[in-house]
Amino acid sequence: MSMDLGVVVEYLPKLLNGARLTVQLVLFSGIGGLVLAFPMGIARSSPRPWVRALPWTYIFFFRGTPLMVQMFLVYYGLSQFESIRHNEVLWPILRDPYWCALITMSMHTAAYIAEILRGAIQAIPRGEIEAAVSIGMSKAVILRRIIVPRAIRIGLPAYSNEVILMLKGSALASTITLLELTGMARTIIAKTYMPVEIFLAAGAFYLLISFLMVRVFRLMEWRLNRHVRDVR
Amino acid sequence: MNLHGFGPQLLAGTLMTLQLAFSAVSVGLVLGLLGAVAKSSRLLTLRLLGEAYTTIVRGVPELLVVLIVYFGSAKVLTGLAGALGFDTYIELDPFAAGTLALGLTFGAYATEVFRGAMLTVPKGQVEAAQSLGLGRWRCFSRIVLPQLWRVALPGLGNLFMVLMKDTALISVVGLDELMRKAQIGVGFSKEPFTFYGCAALIYLVLTVVTGGGLMALEHHANRGYRRARS
Numbered sequence: 001m002s003m004d005l006g007v008v009v010e011y012l013p014k015l016l017n018g019a020r021l022t023v024q025l026v027l028f029s030g031i032g033g034l035v036l037a038f039p040m041g042i043a044r045s046s047p048r049p050w051v052r053a054l055p056w057t058y059i060f061f062f063r064g065t066p067l068m069v070q071m072f073l074v075y076y077g078l079s080q081f082e083s084i085r086h087n088e089v090l091w092p093i094l095r096d097p098y099w100c101a102l103i104t105m106s107m108h109t110a111a112y113i114a115e116i117l118r119g120a121i122q123a124i125p126r127g128e129i130e131a132a133v134s135i136g137m138s139k140a141v142i143l144r145r146i147i148v149p150r151a152i153r154i155g156l157p158a159y160s161n162e163v164i165l166m167l168k169g170s171a172l173a174s175t176i177t178l179l180e181l182t183g184m185a186r187t188i189i190a191k192t193y194m195p196v197e198i199f200l201a202a203g204a205f206y207l208l209i210s211f212l213m214v215r216v217f218r219l220m221e222w223r224l225n226r227h228v229r230d231v232r
Numbered sequence: 233m234n235l236h237g238f239g240p241q242l243l244a245g246t247l248m249t250l251q252l253a254f255s256a257v258s259v260g261l262v263l264g265l266l267g268a269v270a271k272s273s274r275l276l277t278l279r280l281l282g283e284a285y286t287t288i289v290r291g292v293p294e295l296l297v298v299l300i301v302y303f304g305s306a307k308v309l310t311g312l313a314g315a316l317g318f319d320t321y322i323e324l325d326p327f328a329a330g331t332l333a334l335g336l337t338f339g340a341y342a343t344e345v346f347r348g349a350m351l352t353v354p355k356g357q358v359e360a361a362q363s364l365g366l367g368r369w370r371c372f373s374r375i376v377l378p379q380l381w382r383v384a385l386p387g388l389g390n391l392f393m394v395l396m397k398d399t400a401l402i403s404v405v406g407l408d409e410l411m412r413k414a415q416i417g418v419g420f421s422k423e424p425f426t427f428y429g430c431a432a433l434i435y436l437v438l439t440v441v442t443g444g445g446l447m448a449l450e451h452h453a454n455r456g457y458r459r460a461r462s
Contacts, residue, residue, distance in 0.1 A: 029443075040318050059429065060436075061436065064436040064439040064440070065397065065433060065435045065436055065439075065441035066399075066401075066411070068400045068403075068411065069400060069411065069428055069431055069432045070432070072428045073425065073432060076418065076425075076428065077423065077425035077428045077429065079422055080426070081425065092418045098281060119430075127456075166412070168293035168294060168295075170293070171293035171294075171295040171296055172293075174295070175404065182293060182295060182296055182299075185296075185297035195304070196300070196303060198304065198309050198328065199300045199304070200300065200301055202296060203288075203292040203300065206293060207288065207292065218405075
């Protein structure tokens with residue numbers, strides 16, 4: 001039951017390579033998710049039921065099913081349709097596990113971010129919006145100057161949790177053949193037959209990445225809330 | 233939708249998914265309660281132990297936890313057997329490994345839920361129990377524990393929904409649950425969208441049904457706190 005750390009050192013560069021892909025996936029899907037989530041979160045907090053219905057359905061599906069199923073549906077599932085396989089624009093993208101992972105993760109996290117945004121938008125004190133109305137701001141200006149910046153500040157802590165969850169979710173990209181941290185660990189193990197050492201090393205990498213990400217978000221929160229910080 | 237006769241297989245997989253979810257949640261609840269007690273203990277060692285457990289398990293992907301438990305347990309068990317003089321290879325079967333891995337994950341998050349719930353029990357009640365001469369264990373089991381459930385239930389419910397979806401990960405170590413049955417169906421029919429879509433729908437039904445069940449549980453747990461209708 002002894003541990004061989006030499007093998008970890010030997011394959012450290014490969015693990016680092018995997019970690020780089022992991023960070024890339026999380027970063028890009030985080031941005032993609034935000035872009036998708038903003039219109040959805042805003043539509044979701046609309047007073048009109050028919051505007052709310054579409055994002056509701058989207059969120060219901062993506063939060064109600066496992067990320068793994070979603071990835072398999074995109075990567076393996078879509079190839080079932082001939083119209084997609086013969087589409088010159090879509091097929092090069094949907095054939096590539098990297099794009100499939102990125103698309104699925106973005107769509108998945110967007111559903112959660114939209115809910116965070118909705119909560120944040122609803123948490124904005126009514127008085128602030130009424131004040132904006134009373135000084136004659138138009139709806140678009142209120143959205144841009146009041147609602148979005150306020151919602152970002154209120155939602156940021158919840159969003160940082162979501163990013164950490166996506167960091168952990170990115171391990172699933174290994175099930176569609178992508179060599180990110182977990183996938184890389186599994187290929188190394190296939191060569192060395194040292195599952196425990198390599199998996200634990202990968203786990204340590206994940207801990208480190210999440211620690212750093214939490215730090216960055218703390219910094220961002222601190223900076224965004226500088227106008228309400230206590231003056232010493 | 234043509235399932236090529238794999239419908240009953242998918243149902244059997246669903247049943248296995250449910251079994252796994254419920255056995256993992258029972259392990260997880262115990263671990264969560266232990267974790268919460270450890271984290272609010274007066275002993276530094278216990279507090280550190282609880283802290284290490286929640287930090288590590290919550291910071292590592294669930295898939296990796298599953299793989300570490302599956303392969304790690306084989307190593308530990310084989311090593312133990314070797315120490316006892318048996319030269320055999322022992323491993324946990326996928327169901328046991330899955331229960332343990334998902335239970336560990338659930339427990340780490342549940343620790344925080346229980347700890348938060350413990351803080352809502354007014355201090356005066358614990359002091360009253362002590363002044364009546366109840367020991368520490370009695371005080372916990374008779375005063376604190378019964379009140380935890382109601383407060384912790386919404387948080388635990390969310391965790392259970394997450395756990396339900398995480399059961400799909402155990403297909404990676406070869407447990408015949410819903411996801412793996414769908415994969416088998418795909419291998420036979422070459423119709424991935426049909427089968428994974430079907431699996432997705434079944435997961436949706438599971439989350440809706442458990443969501444309803446959790447609401448009923450919460451309603452029941454809060455029966456003492458409802459206002460009388462005027």
